[in-house]
Amino acid sequence: MTETISTGLPMERENPFDPPAELRELREDAPISRMIFADGHEGWLVTGHAEVRTLMADNRLSTRSELHHPLFRLGNGDLPERPKAEPGFFLGMDAPDHTRLRKMLTGQFTVRRMNQLSAWIGTIVDEQLKAMRAKGSSADLVEEFALPVPSLVICELLGVPYEERGRFQEDTAKMLNFDNGMAEIEAAVRRIQDYMLELVERKKASPGDDMLSGLITTGEPTDTEVGNMGMLLLLAGHETTANMLGLGTFALLQHPDQLALLKAQPDLIDNAVEELMRYLTIVHMGTIRTALEDFEFEGHQIKAGDSLSLHLPTANRDPDKFENPDALDITRPSSGRHVSFGHGIHQCLGQQLARIEMRIGFTALFQEFPDLHLAVPASEVPLRSRMAIYGVHSLPVAWTA
Amino acid sequence: MRISVDQSRCCGSGMCVLTDPELFDQSEEDGTVVLLEPNPTGEHEKLAREAENLCPAGAITVTD
Numbered sequence: 001m002t003e004t005i006s007t008g009l010p011m012e013r014e015n016p017f018d019p020p021a022e023l024r025e026l027r028e029d030a031p032i033s034r035m036i037f038a039d040g041h042e043g044w045l046v047t048g049h050a051e052v053r054t055l056m057a058d059n060r061l062s063t064r065s066e067l068h069h070p071l072f073r074l075g076n077g078d079l080p081e082r083p084k085a086e087p088g089f090f091l092g093m094d095a096p097d098h099t100r101l102r103k104m105l106t107g108q109f110t111v112r113r114m115n116q117l118s119a120w121i122g123t124i125v126d127e128q129l130k131a132m133r134a135k136g137s138s139a140d141l142v143e144e145f146a147l148p149v150p151s152l153v154i155c156e157l158l159g160v161p162y163e164e165r166g167r168f169q170e171d172t173a174k175m176l177n178f179d180n181g182m183a184e185i186e187a188a189v190r191r192i193q194d195y196m197l198e199l200v201e202r203k204k205a206s207p208g209d210d211m212l213s214g215l216i217t218t219g220e221p222t223d224t225e226v227g228n229m230g231m232l233l234l235l236a237g238h239e240t241t242a243n244m245l246g247l248g249t250f251a252l253l254q255h256p257d258q259l260a261l262l263k264a265q266p267d268l269i270d271n272a273v274e275e276l277m278r279y280l281t282i283v284h285m286g287t288i289r290t291a292l293e294d295f296e297f298e299g300h301q302i303k304a305g306d307s308l309s310l311h312l313p314t315a316n317r318d319p320d321k322f323e324n325p326d327a328l329d330i331t332r333p334s335s336g337r338h339v340s341f342g343h344g345i346h347q348c349l350g351q352q353l354a355r356i357e358m359r360i361g362f363t364a365l366f367q368e369f370p371d372l373h374l375a376v377p378a379s380e381v382p383l384r385s386r387m388a389i390y391g392v393h394s395l396p397v398a399w400t401a
Numbered sequence: 402m403r404i405s406v407d408q409s410r411c412c413g414s415g416m417c418v419l420t421d422p423e424l425f426d427q428s429e430e431d432g433t434v435v436l437l438e439p440n441p442t443g444e445h446e447k448l449a450r451e452a453e454n455l456c457p458a459g460a461i462t463v464t465d
Binding site: 056057099102103106107108109110111112114337341342343344345346347348349351352355 | 412413414415416418419422426427428429430431432433455457458459
């Protein structure tokens, strides 16, 4: 079979919301194609929804970080190093290591437990909106609302004092920024890890009613594992939802018909959240898997050691799966679903928390600020194109005071 | 129709409970699937199929 070969992952977007056009064309041509990774490795680029979804759940593929070839070079030309996942960092592990660690946490993120947090999350959202209103008639939505809400929530759940966010927020941004070199990224990671280990010591001396204390009390994980699990939850818990709230608000403001529909029919919110997740796919580089053995997939010979770039944003715009895929349509039946939370055993652990934060966040924002609008031309909204998680760096908004 | 679940495969994503809380629940302890109704009827049959399809870990099997 003749294979299409691309060199490197296309990253140029034509507009803030759509995946690179080059990838959409490639998907039509070949939902599975060859791609040269940044280190010269000839791997695979997968862009079809069905193919991406199937491969994410295939245990012949590994998520172990040390096996993956890098997708791109960092800003200073460095090839990102991919060491073995540190103890506790289960995102980069396969079963059974992943299973053991994830199981320690799944009971904390059940649908029921997250629903029980609704009223409390509602209070946090209301307080942030009140603080935003106190700014007058304009503010940066990211700084006043999108970032603080999920940060306050995950900090409280983990037992990380929010007033100490200076110890991880800037370093998180450094760690996720592709324009930084490897040394800078590693130093940022190390500082967050040191902070988490210090917290573990403090929790041991004086435990609280929180997840970190709970993990320590079970006696199962080592201190290092608790620290790294805490770091993983902290990062995954605030960067992701924050960017969905920021970019999601931008998308709704740029689609006034959809926003009007949501305001007229607030019951559509759960569906709207799923559609925004699909339409925006903030994990914009997708995810990587590496084959552990040779196998044939859809007529392609995958070899052990091959890395596969599974491109979630393009998969979420596949017309074979979604009718009129490039339209934001909050009435779209959500069944059959997007792959934005992933698929397979690594599917987002905090997805039920994220859903509730978005449901309450978007609803309260547009109730409280019905005439919310952009305070700058849309073209001036700074996009997180060079960050591991896509979104907006800031979103200047205004309202009638 | 009959639903069977495999707790050892379950990764606790909660997709089944989100799809039909009358058929599925999650254990308080480790979040794994708890089957509330192995023989769904009426509208729940369709939801059972959907839960089977959405389960990220292949822990739900529906047979006619």
